[in-house]
Amino acid sequence: MKNRFAINTFRKYLALFLIFLFGETFGQTTESPLVISPLTGDFYVYTTYNLYQGYRIPANGLLVNTSSGVVMIDTPWDTTQFAPLLDSIDAMFHKKVVLCLATHWHEDRTGGLEFYAQMGIPTYTSVLTDELSKTNNKNRAEYHFLNDTTFKVGQYNLETYYPGPGHTRDNIVLWIPTENILYGGCLIKGAKARDLGNLADADVKAYAQTLINVRDKYSDPHYIIVSHSDWKSTNSLKHSIKLAKKMKSR
Numbered sequence: 273m274k275n276r277f278a279i280n281t282f283r284k285y286l287a288l289f290l291i292f293l294f295g296e297t298f299g300q301t302t303e304s305p306l307v308i309s310p311l312t313g314d315f316y317v318y319t320t321y322n323l324y325q326g327y328r329i330p331a332n333g334l335l336v337n338t339s340s341g342v343v344m345i346d347t348p349w350d351t352t353q354f355a356p357l358l359d360s361i362d363a364m365f366h367k368k369v370v371l372c373l374a375t376h377w378h379e380d381r382t383g384g385l386e387f388y389a390q391m392g393i394p395t396y397t398s399v400l401t402d403e404l405s406k407t408n409n410k411n412r413a414e415y416h417f418l419n420d421t422t423f424k425v426g427q428y429n430l431e432t433y434y435p436g437p438g439h440t441r442d443n444i445v446l447w448i449p450t451e452n453i454l455y456g457g458c459l460i461k462g463a464k465a466r467d468l469g470n471l472a473d474a475d476v477k478a479y480a481q482t483l484i485n486v487r488d489k490y491s492d493p494h495y496i497i498v499s500h501s502d503w504k505s506t507n508s509l510k511h512s513i514k515l516a517k518k519m520k521s522r
Contacts, residue, residue: 306353308360311495312451314338314428317503318357320350322380324470331380332499334455335361336448338426341370344393345430345446345455346499347384354384358391369393371425373432374413375457376443377404378473380499385411396423398434400442433489435459436482437475438516439468443482447490454493456508459483461515462501463508468515469500480516483509 307319314337319330331349335342342361348354361369373396374382382405385395395413397405405412423430431447439458446455454460460483461468468479475482487509497503 305350306348306356306360308335308364311453311497315448315451315453315495317497318348318360320348320353320357322349329500332497332503334446334453334497336425336428336430337365337367338370338428340426341367343423343425343428343430344369344372344388346374346381346457347372347388349380349383351383354387371396371423372413373397373423373430373446374401375446375455376440376459377401377408377410378440378458379410381457382411382413385413387411389414398432398442398444400434401444404440404442433486435485435489436478438479438482439470440473441475445486445490452490452492452494453497454486454490454495454509455497456486456499457497458499459486459512460496460498460508461512462498462503463505463511465501465508465511465515468512468519476519480513480520483513483516487513 305320309317311317316335318333318335321328321330334345342365348357358369372388372393374385389395394415396415396417397413399416399418402412402416420434421432428448428450431449432444433447434444443457443459445457445459493506496506496508498508
């Protein structure tokens, strides 16, 4: 029994060491299709990549290691990484994913929903996201919530908030109050972004006010996780509001 405990402990710390080493040092190279980076405590940002307009673009999601299992926020953009992400979670935490939640209907968020449902993982989106997923022939979740909802998993509460239309009609954000983590998804852009990215399904007129609603509700985030840019700056929300106001004034 002692030997088994020692082996499991070694595997856990080896996995964490590799994450620190490869996630931080080599995370932006073409050799790494999946990177898992420590955020704080039980929270990790995972990143996969895909091509958009000829550029290799990162897509960030969030993992929460709770006492009841792991929560996955959004699914990988790279379809080849659906299973490897589960394998990495098992190797790191020796736990199963107990909830997967997507924050809007685009494929970089919902692409893995049906795969994970087939693996027995409960998948969730808002009702509006499900309607848009159906209309646009995207993967759909098994379960849906109508209003802002708090998911309590293990020791953590994950609060969903719909601030209004912006990147899409249905984009939601998540808030984890114990750590002051704001998961902004594709609604919020990086602190150095030149523009608001893909606006094909955006509400340009409402975008700025929607971001202001987020700022007013969560005024002191310690971390802001964005989908397609570096997530280590908390200036991303302020910068995105500036970009949205400038776009609206044109």
